[in-house]
Amino acid sequence: MESDLQTHVTFYLTGKRHGGQLGPIDGMALRPALLAGYRDLTRLRYDYPVVLCAQDGDGASVRPLSGLVDAALGQAGGGQDGERVRRHVLHLEEDIRKLLAEGAEGTLSALWDKAAGAQAGQGLGRVRAAIKADGELADCDRRLPARLVGHAWNAVQQRKSRRFAEDITRLIHKLNDILVADFVRSDAGKSVDVLKSGIGTSHQDSFDFDAMSRILRDSVHEVALPASRRRRVTQLLSVLESQRFCARTDLPAGDEADEPYAFAFGSCDAALRAYRERLPKAIELLKAISMAELEIRSEYHEAKHDPIFEGFGEIGFDPRDLSRFPDYLVCANASRMRGVENDRLAEIFSGGLPMKVLVQTDDLLEESPLGKGHLAIGLRAKQLASMAIGLSRVFVLQCPSSHLVQWSGHLTQGLLYSGPALFSVFSGAPEKAGTLPAYLNAAAALEARVFPAYVYDPSAGSDWAARFHLGENPQAERDWPMREFAYEDSNHQRMAESLEFTLVDFIVCDPRFADHFARVPPAHWNGSLVPVAEALAHEPVGLPTQVPCLTMVDESNALQKVIVDENLIREARTCRDMWYSLRELGGIRNSHAERLLAREKQAWERVRKQESAAPAVVAAPVAEARPEPPVESEPERSPDEAYIETARCSTCNECTTLNPKMFKYDANMQAYIADIDAGTYAQLVEAAENCQVSVIHPGKPRNPKEPGLEELQKRAEAFL
Amino acid sequence: MNMAATECLLQLYEERLQLEDYQSGVPRWCSGCGDNAILAAVQRLCRDEGLRPEQTVFVSGIGCSSRFPHYMKTYGFHGIHGRALPIAEGVKMARPDLTVFVNTGDGDCCSIGAAHWIHALRYNMNITLFLHDNQIYGLTKKQVSPTSPIGTRSNTTPRGAYLEALNPLTVTLGVQNVSFVAQAVDWIPELLYDIVKAAYHHKGLSFVRIVQRCPEWLPKLMDPWMHDPQKVQLVHHERALRISPAIAKVYKNHVEHDPLNMDRAREIASSTDVVPVGILYQNPCVPCYEDIRRSGGLRSADYVRRGLEGEFDKFTVWPEGAGEQQAA
Numbered sequence A: 001m002e003s004d005l006q007t008h009v010t011f012y013l014t015g016k017r018h019g020g021q022l023g024p025i026d027g028m029a030l031r032p033a034l035l036a037g038y039r040d041l042t043r044l045r046y047d048y049p050v051v052l053c054a055q056d057g058d059g060a061s062v063r064p065l066s067g068l069v070d071a072a073l074g075q076a077g078g079g080q081d082g083e084r085v086r087r088h089v090l091h092l093e094e095d096i097r098k099l100l101a102e103g104a105e106g107t108l109s110a111l112w113d114k115a116a117g118a119q120a121g122q123g124l125g126r127v128r129a130a131i132k133a134d135g136e137l138a139d140c141d142r143r144l145p146a147r148l149v150g151h152a153w154n155a156v157q158q159r160k161s162r163r164f165a166e167d168i169t170r171l172i173h174k175l176n177d178i179l180v181a182d183f184v185r186s187d188a189g190k191s192v193d194v195l196k197s198g199i200g201t202s203h204q205d206s207f208d209f210d211a212m213s214r215i216l217r218d219s220v221h222e223v224a225l226p227a228s229r230r231r232r233v234t235q236l237l238s239v240l241e242s243q244r245f246c247a248r249t250d251l252p253a254g255d256e257a258d259e260p261y262a263f264a265f266g267s268c269d270a271a272l273r274a275y276r277e278r279l280p281k282a283i284e285l286l287k288a289i290s291m292a293e294l295e296i297r298s299e300y301h302e303a304k305h306d307p308i309f310e311g312f313g314e315i316g317f318d319p320r321d322l323s324r325f326p327d328y329l330v331c332a333n334a335s336r337m338r339g340v341e342n343d344r345l346a347e348i349f350s351g352g353l354p355m356k357v358l359v360q361t362d363d364l365l366e367e368s369p370l371g372k373g374h375l376a377i378g379l380r381a382k383q384l385a386s387m388a389i390g391l392s393r394v395f396v397l398q399c400p401s402s403h404l405v406q407w408s409g410h411l412t413q414g415l416l417y418s419g420p421a422l423f424s425v426f427s428g429a430p431e432k433a434g435t436l437p438a439y440l441n442a443a444a445a446l447e448a449r450v451f452p453a454y455v456y457d458p459s460a461g462s463d464w465a466a467r468f469h470l471g472e473n474p475q476a477e478r479d480w481p482m483r484e485f486a487y488e489d490s491n492h493q494r495m496a497e498s499l500e501f502t503l504v505d506f507i508v509c510d511p512r513f514a515d516h517f518a519r520v521p522p523a524h525w526n527g528s529l530v531p532v533a534e535a536l537a538h539e540p541v542g543l544p545t546q547v548p549c550l551t552m553v554d555e556s557n558a559l560q561k562v563i564v565d566e567n568l569i570r571e572a573r574t575c576r577d578m579w580y581s582l583r584e585l586g587g588i589r590n591s592h593a594e595r596l597l598a599r600e601k602q603a604w605e606r607v608r609k610q611e612s613a614a615p616a617v618v619a620a621p622v623a624e625a626r627p628e629p630p631v632e633s634e635p636e637r638s639p640d641e642a643y644i645e646t647a648r649c650s651t652c653n654e655c656t657t658l659n660p661k662m663f664k665y666d667a668n669m670q671a672y673i674a675d676i677d678a679g680t681y682a683q684l685v686e687a688a689e690n691c692q693v694s695v696i697h698p699g700k701p702r703n704p705k706e707p708g709l710e711e712l713q714k715r716a717e718a719f720l
Numbered sequence B: 001m002n003m004a005a006t007e008c009l010l011q012l013y014e015e016r017l018q019l020e021d022y023q024s025g026v027p028r029w030c031s032g033c034g035d036n037a038i039l040a041a042v043q044r045l046c047r048d049e050g051l052r053p054e055q056t057v058f059v060s061g062i063g064c065s066s067r068f069p070h071y072m073k074t075y076g077f078h079g080i081h082g083r084a085l086p087i088a089e090g091v092k093m094a095r096p097d098l099t100v101f102v103n104t105g106d107g108d109c110c111s112i113g114a115a116h117w118i119h120a121l122r123y124n125m126n127i128t129l130f131l132h133d134n135q136i137y138g139l140t141k142k143q144v145s146p147t148s149p150i151g152t153r154s155n156t157t158p159r160g161a162y163l164e165a166l167n168p169l170t171v172t173l174g175v176q177n178v179s180f181v182a183q184a185v186d187w188i189p190e191l192l193y194d195i196v197k198a199a200y201h202h203k204g205l206s207f208v209r210i211v212q213r214c215p216e217w218l219p220k221l222m223d224p225w226m227h228d229p230q231k232v233q234l235v236h237h238e239r240a241l242r243i244s245p246a247i248a249k250v251y252k253n254h255v256e257h258d259p260l261n262m263d264r265a266r267e268i269a270s271s272t273d274v275v276p277v278g279i280l281y282q283n284p285c286v287p288c289y290e291d292i293r294r295s296g297g298l299r300s301a302d303y304v305r306r307g308l309e310g311e312f313d314k315f316t317v318w319p320e321g322a323g324e325q326q327a328a
């Protein structure tokens, strides 16, 4: 036994298989035990393949085939032959998956027909008819990220571009209306010929067009459109009609405008070049739209607006102004994200340009530039994402393609976001193909925390708690997700074990790393072999006494134990530490929060101890301090003074009719005493009596010589 | 997201209009008439909300109150008796971008126009309606109206009205799709303004009954209500009308009421001992007919011509043989 440990430790430290005991793993098609159930994906129902729905009313433009089938079965799968139809349809679904796995392509309807072949039947047709959505079927492969993101982008862009085109068309029509109205009012518009053509041929004899024209010309004198306005309107029309940012839908066939611009690009460099080239045109169009809006509302005032628009866009330009314009799409690959491309991407993001960038990673386990023994796991994707997040105005979605369908809502969110967005997607399909299918590989990357899923949405709020979400990661509280693994031992007894899925489980699936592993034959299995997760949890001091090992299965599903060298254990620790910091950003086990909590707890404990020692004091309930709203102070009035409670005047015109010099309305059409000397005390008293809301107070007479004062003062008493 | 630069620049230069910019002519109403107070409140609203005169329309029927559009320097349509609402609905349907108001009297709305009133509530188009309820036919010199109190002596009821008055509030609250019902009185200008403003901001048909005095024909009618502040019940809520301290000092009878509570709204609307002032019902979620039926298409001259020709063609009688020729 002692020699077993020595052999294992030697391998652990050096990666060398000494003696005949340890075996290589290449060629054995081993898999982590937790993946044992996923040998043949075509037999499983999961998120893929998806239908990239051509037209979909409710917005979900990507639908899993299995979901569509389930919904259709729910609708049309009932009846007497329900169970038979159900099985039939599920079988067909499996056949479609197989066709795709063999490389077939096409729409759902095409592949359905192909798979169904001659086998028809009442039930099948019924279910088929219940599936309303159709579109290209897409499996989870290397092309998937670009297809899916491109599809979603297209849907969003089409809607956006339609709205934009409608806006422009509306402006064109309204501007034309201005010119048409001017023509109708002009002498030419009132000419005999024009009037004639307005009536049509059938009743021309009934009219005297000469007389009509004469009367119209002589009787109605209209002011023609000022020359500067006509020039402006014509110029705006020419800009709006020649723009190429969206295709106008209202043009009759044959009346084609210039080809609209394309907005999808294969590299940041190309996209940026196009953006720069078009920027002057974009600014010109934006300016024309703003001016046209004012123009059609008759709000364009040359004195005010000319200066604004003359310098428009000269001293820099806010890209948010382009939010109505179509967005650019860049589909790039992480392996080409170096040098110029990298710089361009940084320019796009830091400039806040309206571009959505998909950076697809196919291989997470590239060797580091440092050479053998050094890995740079997912390095480029990580760099890009942290650069983007650091700029704080970029929407970032990171997600392996296995979970992209579930997270397509976030994808849409990013596409609708009014600024740049980065979609970092791991396809699971490296150039040097591993043993796992792309879907499984991508899902394993999420599971192993190599490619965690998260969203950073700057529009969701101003702090990390609002912006950052770690949503889809399994068992985010844990270092590594733990799953039940059930198997049969050599005595056919059912056994169950909890296994954790670590970075090492992810790497072992890639044949390029076979050298880092060694198979231990069952005869040498002993207590010194510990699960990798356990080894990771305790950093060893001194000479190791235990060796990390993986539980795996081979092609015949027999259990195997495989030990791993220290190199990969080190990588796994780094990976876990990165996961920790990501988790903190996502508010899970945040160290600041935990420290604060501990401090508060301590303080609370202290207070509690003190309280239990001291006699209880009943705290007086603290009245909620609610400050009274300040009362608008009415000026203190003396009863001698004449005044009107203006705010309560109901604008009845009584007093203002009685003496319009004495009583006047203020800016709100409510009465006040404008000039007390403009009338007599008798008028004041009469107004007070006539005022139905009794808000006129006549005060004391100012002219002691006015006749009848005694009687007047008596009448006034009621209003003092 | 805050505003983009261009938008800021343009807003910087918006015009501010004064009250006089909305005034047109000298009202021909009797002095002391409550219509003057309503006019002042509405002109204040236009000024404070910066409504553009050329984007605003007042539509009315026939009556003293229906002279309202003449006194507004905006677009207006002094219609025919009882038909203000159908005209306003047509305007709104064709030009949803315009702000549309309706001024109508108790005779105009609740008598000859009653059918239109019910259906306008159900259509719930985004229009603000002011019912100038003076409880009499004013313009035609004192005939009984549906809202005249029982016993009202008038030229048509010299021995006093025989029937109980119709309550425009409870009738309105009984119609499907009703979305905004409020009551104001012309003699409390501050509340009149607040209610007019809330009605304007509501999206949907805002029905505001304004108790309006007609000193010419019913000079004493509202005296008991005006002279006893306790008889004015202020209906308030944090999501509806809020009462200022100055008002609270004079009018001390308050009731808090959630404007979504329809049952309670009907109860308050039925009060006879007090006159409730405030927002009785408001539901922002009722869809507007013009939104449901919006076609989205741009009404270009060409589009209108094609539509009209299509309609006319339905009635055209072609001479024999010309039909085929036309079709070819």
Ligand SMILES: Cc1ncc(C[n+]2csc(CCOP(=O)(O)OP(=O)(O)O)c2C)c(N)n1
Binding pocket: B062, B063, B064, B065, B066, B081, B104, B105, B106, B107, B108, B109, B132, B134, B136, B137, B138, B139, B140, B145
């Ligand atoms: C079809 C029609 N019937 C009758 C009249 C006569 N008429 C003019 S105004 C009016 C009643 C007005 O009362 P109200 O609507 O309450 O308005 P007020 O004058 O009280 O403001 C009547 C019956 C008319 N103009 N047209």
Ligand code: SF4
Binding pocket: A644, A648, A649, A650, A651, A652, A653, A654, A655, A656, A663, A670, A671, A687, A690, A691, A692, A693, A694, A695, A696
């Ligand atoms: S009489 Fe009274 S209510 Fe009428 S305008 Fe004068 S102050 Fe105002």
Ligand code: SF4
Binding pocket: B028, B029, B030, B032, B033, B034, B035, B064, B065, B134, B138, B139, B213, B214, B215, B216, B217
């Ligand atoms: S008759 Fe009555 S409603 Fe008409 S203007 Fe005179 S006071 Fe006003």
Ligand SMILES: [Mg+2]
Binding pocket: B063, B105, B106, B107, B132, B133, B134, B135, B136, B137, B138, B145
């Ligand atoms: Mg009336």
